[in-house]
Amino acid sequence: MQHNNHHAAHEKIHVLHLLGNAIVGGMENYVRSLLQALPANTFDITCLCPYESPITAELRRGACEVFVSPVDPDPTWQSVQTVVGIIRSRGIHLLHAHLPPAHRLAGLAGALARRPVLATIHGMSDPDSIGIQRLVGSHLAVICHAAYMEAVAWGVPREKLTLIRNGVDLQRFSPRPDGADFRRAVGIPPDAPLVGFVGRLSWEKGPDQFVRAAAIVHEARPDVHFALVGEGPMAAELQEQIAAQGLAGCVHLAGLWPDVAPVYPAFDVLAQTSRAEGMPLALLEGMACARPYAGMGVGGVLEIVRAGVTGLLAAPGDWHGLGRALLQLLADPDRACQMGQAARQHVAHEFSLQNTASQTAALYRRLVQAALPPLSRPGDTFFNNSRLTTIKQKETRS
Structure with a gap:
């Protein structure tokens, strides 16, 4: 030929x-x-x-x-x-x-x-x-x-x-015992429940919506901490938002981590608050690390997350619904762990x-x-x- x-x-x-x-x-x-x-x-x-x-x-x-x-x-x-x-x-x-x-x-x-x-x-x-x-x-x-x-x-x-x-690289992003190094570096107590966000601090990724959801969770669970991992043009605005809502003691701007593989195991729940999204790598990476997920169902997120099996979904822009989903997962660690394991299996099969x-x-x-x-x-x-x-x-x- x-x-x-x-x-x-x-x-x-x-x-x-x-x-x-x-x-x-x-x-x-x-x-x-x-x-x-x-x-x-x-x-x-x-x-x-x-x-x-x-x-x-x-x-x-x-x-x-x-x-x-x-x-x-x-x-x-x-x-x-x-x-x-x-x-x-x-x-x-x-x-x-x-x-x-x-x-x-x-x-x-x-x-x-x-x-x-x-x-x-x-x-x-x-x-x-x-x-x-x-x-x-x-x-x-x-x-x-x-x-x-x-x-x-x-x-x-x-x-x-x-x-x-x-x-996602399934060897690099895999379940690990803990994320003690990340917690220590950011100043989060080792036994505190932690909700994490990984992404660029820009409008389309919705980090401001993450802070709003954090405020809802904080009212019911003041023991929970929150970390935003990344950098971007909204960093200063987010710092002001965190201070204005009285969350400075529990919401942490962790900055950019060039290697995020050791970061995900530090989270009890991975959250995603994008306004627009294709197929977010941070979500795939977190799921590969067996992290349960709570986020907003935008774009390709709906093709990754099996609602009720690998995580919980709120409507786009609904940070009140996201706050409730986070509280559900934080209140039931066994269910959250099962979702994390199911997330790892799902990503390994479909998104390697x-x-x-x-x-x-x-x-x-x-x-x-x-x-x-x-x-x-x-x-x-x-x-x-x-x-x-x-x-x-x-x-x-x-």
Whole structure:
């Protein structure tokens, strides 16, 4: 069988990941975990990030070549040239973009270099990403069934759409005896009931709703402590909210923990209060650590949580209902423990990182095999390596 592609079946596939952000967040952690899980004997990986950050350092420690170059909502011709230069100098077969600015940049560069483009939508489908897909003909990957159906409703052809759910590393995130180190570092008594939130302190994650639910629980159970693990633009506002509601002694802003695996075992209950969500990694990680869950049923959360079996759900925006759910779990530790064990089993069966990596690898192969051969223009020096030299100098100085 012959393919109209320059890529030989025995050749490793070289993928360029373009990240639209480089904070320590769900998308960035997803990319890092995925790259670690893809088989190194089958794939070579190069990354392009918009700026230096702890994520770029982590990627380099994983033996990934990382370029740093602007990834703006409206890509400049210079940034498109940069990506095309990377494609040609590194022998890239496929571009994988994360977040709309990276999708735009990858779409333009991929069209010029005749390379297939895959864009993962890390939340719910949005008009921005759908519009880019229509413009450049890229393939879309979505992380939950709700986002898949939204994309279909927006008019994305099913042959240009793949559902690949987020997965969690079941060895890294596993039940542990306790979370004493986290409690000690944050100043939480070892025997105090603890409700935890893990996520970016930003509006869409709803940390303010977590504090409101904490106030409801505190009225009935003043012995319960609460921890918000993460950083973000709402940190100062949350500090004021906590003080105004008289919760300074029991609600703790724990800051960013680069490794959250030891954090989840410290929680008696994991809470999630997002206003919008695709398939939250923090929820999968906590469930993999056998933590019972109470949260709001938004987006892909409804595809993860089995209500009454692995956790309890409140309606979106209903922090009163969430407060009641938390009180139920805190009042019945045996039931909470059973839910935690069921959560671990459910995640292990349905949401393993290995499943995610296997499905992604299969999609990579399919897209590369179906791609057109690249344009070959002998003597074409329009896209040269001068910008690559500048970028590499920048990263070696960091």
